[in-house]
Amino acid sequence: AQTVTQSQPEMSVQEAETVTLSCTYDTSENNYYLFWYKQPPSRQMILVIRQEAYKQQNATENRFSVNFQKAAKSFSLKISDSQLGDTAMYFCAFMKRGFNKFYFGSGTKLNVKP
Amino acid sequence: GAVVSQHPSRVICKSGTSVKIECRSLDFQATTMFWYRQFPKKSLMLMATSNEGSKATYEQGVEKDKFLINHASLTLSTLTVTSAHPEDSSFYICSATHQGGVYGYTFGSGTRLTVV
Numbered sequence: 440a441q442t443v444t445q446s447q448p449e450m451s452v453q454e455a456e457t458v459t460l461s462c463t464y465d466t467s468e469n470n471y472y473l474f475w476y477k478q479p480p481s482r483q484m485i486l487v488i489r490q491e492a493y494k495q496q497n498a499t500e501n502r503f504s505v506n507f508q509k510a511a512k513s514f515s516l517k518i519s520d521s522q523l524g525d526t527a528m529y530f531c532a533f534m535k536r537g538f539n540k541f542y543f544g545s546g547t548k549l550n551v552k553p
Numbered sequence: 554g555a556v557v558s559q560h561p562s563r564v565i566c567k568s569g570t571s572v573k574i575e576c577r578s579l580d581f582q583a584t585t586m587f588w589y590r591q592f593p594k595k596s597l598m599l600m601a602t603s604n605e606g607s608k609a610t611y612e613q614g615v616e617k618d619k620f621l622i623n624h625a626s627l628t629l630s631t632l633t634v635t636s637a638h639p640e641d642s643s644f645y646i647c648s649a650t651h652q653g654g655v656y657g658y659t660f661g662s663g664t665r666l667t668v669v
Contacts, residue, residue: 476660484597484646484660530596539585539650541658543596 441466443533445544452521453552459506460516460547462531470536473507473514478546479527487529490514492536518549526551555581555651559661566637566668574632574664576647581659583649586630588622591644591663603630637668 442465452458464473475487490498490507497505502519518525531544556579566572576586585604589597603609603624611617619641621633630649634641647661 482644482646482663484648486658539587539602540599541597543598545596546594 441468441533441535441542443531443542443544445529445531445547447547448545449548449550451550451552452518454521454523456521457517457519458521458549460518460529460531460549462514462516462544464512464514464531464533464542464544466512466533466535468535472534472536473505474532474534474541475503475505475514475516476530476532476543477525477527478530479524484530488516521551523551523553525549555649555657555659557583557647557649557659557661559647559664561664562662563665564667566666568638568668569636571633571635572637572666574634574645574647574666576630576632576649576661578628578649578651578659581649581651582627583630583651584627585650586624587648587658588620588630588632589646589648591646593644597646600632634666637666639668642666642668 444463471492473490477485477487488498488500488503504517506515528546528548530546533542558577560575588600591597600615601609601611601622603622605624605627609622624630646663650657
């Protein structure tokens with residue numbers, strides 16, 4: 440079974456600063472995908488970034504980047520130049536390649552302070 | 554971009570009644586739709602996966618007769634909570650695939666169900 444662990448229930452960051460959200464996962468699979476989803480107060484789940492396990496290069500999307508350590512089964516999200524609109528719950532998720540099933544972590548609530 | 558509409562956004566029903574939640578893909582054909590349940594301050598738990606025109610596949614522990622899922626068309630899936638009880642109160646979210654691949658998941662904005 441796959442498990443995803445987010446050990447930081449809540450974090451705060453000042454606007455314009457950088458913050459890193461942690462995620463670890465446990466799997467015996469070799470082919471899989473990892474995701475970070477954002478759930479703002481509107482409750483809409485929004486894809487932030489994704490990573491294929493077979494790619495060594497860390498994914499980046501504008502201010503968002505990941506640090507993917509496959510051997511350590513770690514997948515952290517770095518948000519640079521934090522903005523007030525980044526305030527949300529962030530969920531780390533795992534998906535085995537070829538299967539339509541997300542395994543979500545418990546989430547990290549991020550508060551960006553002005 | 555791909556849009557999934559979920560309706561209603563909030564619903565309150567009496568214990569013992571049934572309530573239907575709709576999930577529509579507005580600008581794409583969703584061959585597969587998913588229903589999740591999210592408890593307060595908790596993660597999303599997959600309840601079932603539905604493919605258009607076939608029976609839904611339920612996750613272990615999810616009561617099929619309580620949570621009826623219908624995926625009659627490529628743009629609509631419904632979740633009916635039958636004989637609702639207060640413990641069914643939760644936030645329900647649907648998701649749909651439009652590319653058939655791992656990148657093609659779009660989530661609805663969720664439905665807050667309160668059973669009184």
